[in-house]
Amino acid sequence: QVQLVESGGGLVQAGGSLRLSCVASGRTSGSAVIGWFRQAPGRERQFLAAITWQGDQTIDQHSVKGRLTISRDNAKNTVYLHLNSLTPEDTAVYYCAARRRGSGNFAIATDYDFWGRGTQVTVSS
Secondary structure (H helix, E strand, O other), X not given: OEEEEEEOOEEEEOOOOEEEEEEEEEOHHHOOEEEEEXXXXXXXXXXXXXXXXXXXXXXXXXXXXXXEEEEEEHHHOEEEEEEOOOOHHHOXXXXXXXXXXXXXXXXXXXXXXXXXXXXXXXXXX
C-alpha cells in the first residue's frame, strides 16, 4: 500500500500562485509514477501532470496552458505541483495519485492504484 497526503491548498486570489505537496509513504516502491489531477464541482476529474521518480514529466498543456510545473524531492518522497496565474476556473479539489506501472498513458485516472484525499483550492476573483 502507498499512502498519499496532499497539502498546500486554500483560498488564493486570482493572479496568485500556489504550491501543492504530495507526500508518499508506505511501500513507495509501488509508486513508479505520481500524478496530479483536479476535479471541480460537476466536472470530470482532469489530469494535470505526472512525474516518475526518475524525473520524467508529462504535463497537460491544454488544461493549464503553460502555468504549471511539477517536481519531486526523492529524499522526502514528495512531489510538488506549482501553478501560477490562477483564475477562478482553477478552483477545484486537487488530488495526487500513484501508479505502479511506470509506462503508458499517465493521463488515465483509472490506471492509478492509490489516491490521496485531495486538497481544496479556491481562487477568488
